[in-house]
Amino acid sequence: MQDILVYIALGLAIGFLVKKYFFKSKKKRKCDSDCGC
Amino acid sequence: MVSNKVVKVALIGNPNTGKTSLFNQLTGLKQKVGNYPGITVEKKQGICKLNETVKAEVTDLPGTYSINPTSLDETLVLDTLLNENNSSFPDVIVVVVEIENIKRNLLLFTQIKDLKIPTILVINMVDQMKRKGIDIDVKQLEAKLNTKIVLASARKKIGIEELKTAILEYEKLDITSIGKITNRIDKEYFTRLKNAFKEFSLYKSWLLITQNIEFDFLNENQKKLVLKYREDLDCIKRYQHKETILRYQIINEVLKDTLKVDKSKASDLRGILDRVLTHRVFGYIIFAAILLFIFQGIFSWATYPMDLIDSAFANLSSWVKTVLPKGTFTNLIAEGVIPGIGGILIFIPQIAILFTFISILEETGYMSRVVFLMDKIMRKFGMSGKSVIPLISGTACAIPAIMASRNISSWKERLITILVIPFTTCSARLPVYAILIALIIPDKRVLGFLNLQGLTMMVLYLLGFTAAILSAILLHNVLEIKSKSLFVIEMPNYKIPSIKNIFHEVVEKTKAFIFGAGKIILAISIILWFLASNGPSKFKNAEQFITSKEEVKDLSKVAIQKKIASYKLEHSYIGYMGKSIEPVIEPMGYDWKIGIALISSFAAREVFVGALATIYNVDSDENVGTIKERMAAEVNPETGKKRFDFPTGISLMLFYAFAMQCVGTLAIVKRETNSWKWPILQLVGMGLLAYISAVIAFNIFS
Numbered sequence: 001m002q003d004i005l006v007y008i009a010l011g012l013a014i015g016f017l018v019k020k021y022f023f024k025s026k027k028k029r030k031c032d033s034d035c036g037c
Numbered sequence: 038m039v040s041n042k043v044v045k046v047a048l049i050g051n052p053n054t055g056k057t058s059l060f061n062q063l064t065g066l067k068q069k070v071g072n073y074p075g076i077t078v079e080k081k082q083g084i085c086k087l088n089e090t091v092k093a094e095v096t097d098l099p100g101t102y103s104i105n106p107t108s109l110d111e112t113l114v115l116d117t118l119l120n121e122n123n124s125s126f127p128d129v130i131v132v133v134v135e136i137e138n139i140k141r142n143l144l145l146f147t148q149i150k151d152l153k154i155p156t157i158l159v160i161n162m163v164d165q166m167k168r169k170g171i172d173i174d175v176k177q178l179e180a181k182l183n184t185k186i187v188l189a190s191a192r193k194k195i196g197i198e199e200l201k202t203a204i205l206e207y208e209k210l211d212i213t214s215i216g217k218i219t220n221r222i223d224k225e226y227f228t229r230l231k232n233a234f235k236e237f238s239l240y241k242s243w244l245l246i247t248q249n250i251e252f253d254f255l256n257e258n259q260k261k262l263v264l265k266y267r268e269d270l271d272c273i274k275r276y277q278h279k280e281t282i283l284r285y286q287i288i289n290e291v292l293k294d295t296l297k298v299d300k301s302k303a304s305d306l307r308g309i310l311d312r313v314l315t316h317r318v319f320g321y322i323i324f325a326a327i328l329l330f331i332f333q334g335i336f337s338w339a340t341y342p343m344d345l346i347d348s349a350f351a352n353l354s355s356w357v358k359t360v361l362p363k364g365t366f367t368n369l370i371a372e373g374v375i376p377g378i379g380g381i382l383i384f385i386p387q388i389a390i391l392f393t394f395i396s397i398l399e400e401t402g403y404m405s406r407v408v409f410l411m412d413k414i415m416r417k418f419g420m421s422g423k424s425v426i427p428l429i430s431g432t433a434c435a436i437p438a439i440m441a442s443r444n445i446s447s448w449k450e451r452l453i454t455i456l457v458i459p460f461t462t463c464s465a466r467l468p469v470y471a472i473l474i475a476l477i478i479p480d481k482r483v484l485g486f487l488n489l490q491g492l493t494m495m496v497l498y499l500l501g502f503t504a505a506i507l508s509a510i511l512l513h514n515v516l517e518i519k520s521k522s523l524f525v526i527e528m529p530n531y532k533i534p535s536i537k538n539i540f541h542e543v544v545e546k547t548k549a550f551i552f553g554a555g556k557i558i559l560a561i562s563i564i565l566w567f568l569a570s571n572g573p574s575k576f577k578n579a580e581q582f583i584t585s586k587e588e589v590k591d592l593s594k595v596a597i598q599k600k601i602a603s604y605k606l607e608h609s610y611i612g613y614m615g616k617s618i619e620p621v622i623e624p625m626g627y628d629w630k631i632g633i634a635l636i637s638s639f640a641a642r643e644v645f646v647g648a649l650a651t652i653y654n655v656d657s658d659e660n661v662g663t664i665k666e667r668m669a670a671e672v673n674p675e676t677g678k679k680r681f682d683f684p685t686g687i688s689l690m691l692f693y694a695f696a697m698q699c700v701g702t703l704a705i706v707k708r709e710t711n712s713w714k715w716p717i718l719q720l721v722g723m724g725l726l727a728y729i730s731a732v733i734a735f736n737i738f739s
Contacts, residue, residue, distance in 0.1 A: 002364030009369060010567050013560035020557070021700060 044093045046085075046204055047117060047125065049149060050133035051142050052100030053405075053529045055161040057081075058191035059133060060097040063200070082125070087205050096125045099443075102141075104148050104244060105277070112250060118152060119241055120254045129155045129207035131200070136162045136171060137530060139296060143182075143288045144281070147215050150184070151240035155210035157185050157203050164190040165530070170299035178295040183211040192535060216287040219243065222279050226272075233262055247273050307531055314406045324407060331394045332495035333488055339386035343471075346386075347663040350379030354654070369566055376650035376664065377562025381555055381643060383664070384468040389547050391464070395432065396542040400534035404429065409528065418506050419513025421445050424454040428505060431461030432498070433546055435702040439709055453512045455709055456719060459702050460505035460695070462498045464550055465642040469693045470497050472646050476669055477686035500694055504726075558647045561637050565651045568611035575608040606630075606652070625692065625728065626685040626735035628673070635692075642698045684738035688731040696727035 048056045060066070064083025085093040098114045117125050130149055134142035139160065149156055160173065179186045185203045189196030219227040219239055227239060234242035245252060245259075246266040255263065267273070314320055354375045361367040398404050404426070412422025423445045431438035438458050445451040462470075471494075478493045575582070583589055583601045592600070606612055614636070615629030622632045634648040646664065653667040671680040697703065697720045706716040 002362075002366035005366040006369050006567070009366075009563050013563040016556065016560045017564075 042091065044087065044091065044204060044207065045125065045128045046093045046095045047127035047130045048095060048097045048133060049114065049118075049130055049145065050100060050161075051102055051135070051138070051145060054100070054133045054135040054138075054142060055191045056100065056133045057097055059131075059159065059161065059189065059197075059200075060095060062191050062194060062197050063093070063095050085201070085204075087201050091205060093201075093204055096127070101145065103145055103281075105247065115244065115248060115250070116252075118149070118154070119244060119252065122254055127154060129157060129204055129210070131157045131159055131204070133159045133161050136160055136166055137169060140285075140288055140292060143291075144284055146182070147218075147284050147287065148240070150182070150212075151214040151218065151238075153212045153214070153238045153240075155207045155212055157187060157200070157207070157210065158182060159187045159189050159196070159200060161189050161191055162530075163188040164193045164195060172297040172299070174295045178291070181291045181295065182215060183213045185210060214240070215291075216283070218280060218283050218287075221283055222276050226276070230266070233266070234259070247277060310531060311406065311528070314403065315410050320406070320410045324410065327398070327403075328498070329487075329492075329495055331391065332498065333491040334394065335387050335390050335491065335494060337488055337491065339390055342386040343383050344663075346383045347379065347665060350375055350382070351663045353379075365570070368570065369563065372570075372654040373562050373566025373651050374559065376654045377558055377565075377647040378555065379647075379650065379664065381468065381551065381558050381647055383646075384471060384643075385547060385551065387467055387471055388464050388550055389543050391467070392433065392543045392546045393539060395429070396539040397534050400532060400538060402529040402531045405529055418509040419450065419453050420457075420509050421447065421450045421454075424450065427454055427458055428461050428502070431458045431463055434463050434465070434549075435459045435461065435699065436705045439702070439705050442709075449513075449516060452516070452710065452715070453509050455706060456512060456715060457505040457508045459697055459699065459719060459723065460501050460508060462501040462694070463642075463699075464546075465699065466497075466501075466693055468643045468646045469638075470494060470690060472665060472668065473681070473686045473690050475665055476681045477683050497690060497694060504695060508722075558644050561644050562647055562651050565611060565633070565637060565648055568614070569606055569609050569652060572605070572609035572612065576605055579605045579608065611652070624735070625731040626688045626739070628680065630671075631680075631685075631689070639698055639700070642693060645693070684735045687738055688735035691734050692727045692731040694727070695723055695730055697723040 048060055050056045060081065060083065063085040065085075066081075066083040081097045083095050083097075085095050087093050096117070098117060101114045104115050104118065117123050118127075118130075120126060130152075132146045132149055134146065146156070146158055166172070173188075175186050175188065185206075187196050187200045187203055189200060191197075227243070230242050230246070231239045234245070237245070245255070245263050249267075251260070252263075314323060354371045357371045357375065358367060361370065398407075407429070408422045408425045411425045415422055415424050424442070427438040427441040430441050435458050438461065439455050442451050442454045442458070445454060474490050474493050478490050481489050483489050483492060580601050583597065583604055589597050589600060607616075611633050612629065615633040618632045618636065619629045622635065627635065630649070630652050633652060634645045637648040638645040649668060650664045653664075653671060668681050669679070672678070673680045673682075703716040703720060706719060707713055710716075
């Protein structure tokens with residue numbers, strides 16, 4: 001069970017990073033200081 | 038009275054007249070405000086409820102001195118006002134002027150009035166009228182300017198309801214222009230112009246031909262006609278000059294009977310402060326002393342809460358291991374997620390202190406004096422005094438700083454500013470510096486009162502600034518771009534900082550740092566933990582391999598467990614990855630574990646500390662205290678010395694000072710320069726500089 005949870009967490013982490021850096025939202029955002037760097 | 042509709046309102050004014058404060062009061066939003074010009078570089082929108090049935094869509098436009106744009110942010114204002122198809126084209130314009138600078142601020146108002154759009158004049162900061170000995174005859178001024186005037190103080194919430202009422206009744210406003218300027222410049226010329234562009238108001242036609250911009254909303258014939266008129270450039274320049282003189286004559290005439298300033302009541306404190314703070318010697322000494330005080334504060338005051346957070350996360354990690362059932366997911370939480378997140382939250386105190394100081398400097402009005410002070414120097418380096426604001430904003434994050442460079446009128450100065458901003462020490466570097474300084478610089482006093490760690494931090498900030506300046510000189514000489522430079526800076530009044538504004542600013546900046554970076558760090562921590570906790574056959578057989586060795590038979594159980602943990606990490610997936618880049622990073626004094634942190638922090642610098650925290654936690658057979666303790670305990674197996682010794686620490690700090698380790702910044706540079714050439718140049722140039730300096734520093738100090 002714990003192994004399954006680890007793989008889910010890993011999948012979510014990879015998915016999040018791929019989405020953030022490779023599939024940026026086309027929606028125009030107002031960037032103030034929330035830059036994520 | 039309008040009903041069941043949305044009134045489009047544009048907020049316009051000179052820089053630093055308090056437009057954004059007014060915008061926040063009207064819309065209930067919390068856009069950044071500051072007591073220095075150029076905060077708003079792009080238009081911002083919000084909704085304001087005027088009454089039960091009518092709402093206003095308020096657009097906060099960048100500050101501009103006139104509607105003759107000299108920079109990108111000012112062009113935005115002109116496009117919004119001239120293009121009736123623009124989604125923000127206003128039903129009513131609210132021109133914001135500041136009580137002490139009414140005369141200069143009214144130039145823009147008179148231009149706006151000529152556009153024949155209903156206009157309201159807001160005289161802001163009226164709470165200071167009495168103290169400054171200023172008296173205004175509002176009724177008479179309204180009559181002379183053909184407008185509705187609202188006396189307001191956005192900071193003190195005065196006049197907001199009156200302004201809402203005035204917006205509601207905008208259809209009643211008089212749109213007659215003031216003084217019939219065009220007739221007084223050259224009646225015949227302007228009659229011809231009026232006949233040429235019958236579909237537009239006369240002043241709009243004049244603006245179309247005087248601006249060197251291609252307006253997309255014009256049809257082909259209109260574009261041709263505009264170009265034809267623009268051919269007579271001398272005439273246009275002459276008439277523009279005449280227009281400005283005439284406008285000021287009218288303003289003087291209007292204000293002669295309506296505005297009274299009793300100089301004897303006005304305090305001269307501003308003059309005295311200005312003379313001292315912008316003095317060609319004392320000005321720089323004071324600025325340096327303020328910076329020194331800030332960095333002393335960051336180290337001296339943040340130590341206790343930082344240690345508290347660090348211990349809390351170390352304890353949480355141990356507690357989770359004892360409470361949750363044993364297994365891989367528990368290990369992920371205790372060894373991967375908690376240390377990774379702890380590695381970022383620990384820096385909240387330092388970041389909050391830094392932003393508190395920066396907000397105070399902005400709020401008091403001191404920042405504009407710094408811009409003025411630095412202009413002469415910056416000009417020698419190919420930048421403008423206005424570059425100082427982006428460079429200082431860069432201490433928070435390079436992304437808004439690069440956007441803040443939009444108010445620099447010269448393209449060359451703006452490009453140089455954009456290219457050198459990433460050298461400024463941003464908040465993402467702070468965690469890296471803070472942990473390395475704590476490890477390699479002793480916590481002792483110099484000259485009896487200066488904290489050596491704080492002093493080192495200041496040197497690193499100055500190093501970033503110096504690197505920016507030197508790169509600017511290089512770029513100034515290399516880039517073959519010709520462009521005109523214009524420097525106009527508003528000197529705002531000194532103000533007692535608003536605690537609410539400072540609190541809001543600090544909370545927002547800290548939140549942005551935590552949540553922006555936190556999600557990335559959490560994701561990377563999970564991946565790193567997985568890669569460090571799994572591996573091919575050697576990893577799986579680690580226990581069998583170590584225990585079968587002759588030399589471990591005499592060791593204690595704890596020592597054997599430690600050897601197994603180290604062997605496992607070395608033969609994990611991440612171990613192999615780190616080992617593969619070791620030859621490249623070895624000349625800088627780094628081992629494969631640091632290499633892993635270096636790769637992980639390419640996306641965002643602050644990941645470095647969280648990554649090391651995860652790696653050293655996995656490396657350990659048990660939880661052995663705080664991140665700092667774990668890093669301090671790490672030993673180089675070849676030399677037997679501490680891994681984070683002086684040469685490696687200095688080498689790492691230099692690497693992070695110069696390397697372009699931020700994907701977000703690269704993306705924004707591409708957007709602002711509209712080319713991949715410049716971000717690639719930054720990435721390669723800064724990377725080479727970082728590598729070479731780190732290698733040299735490591736070899737000198739070894």
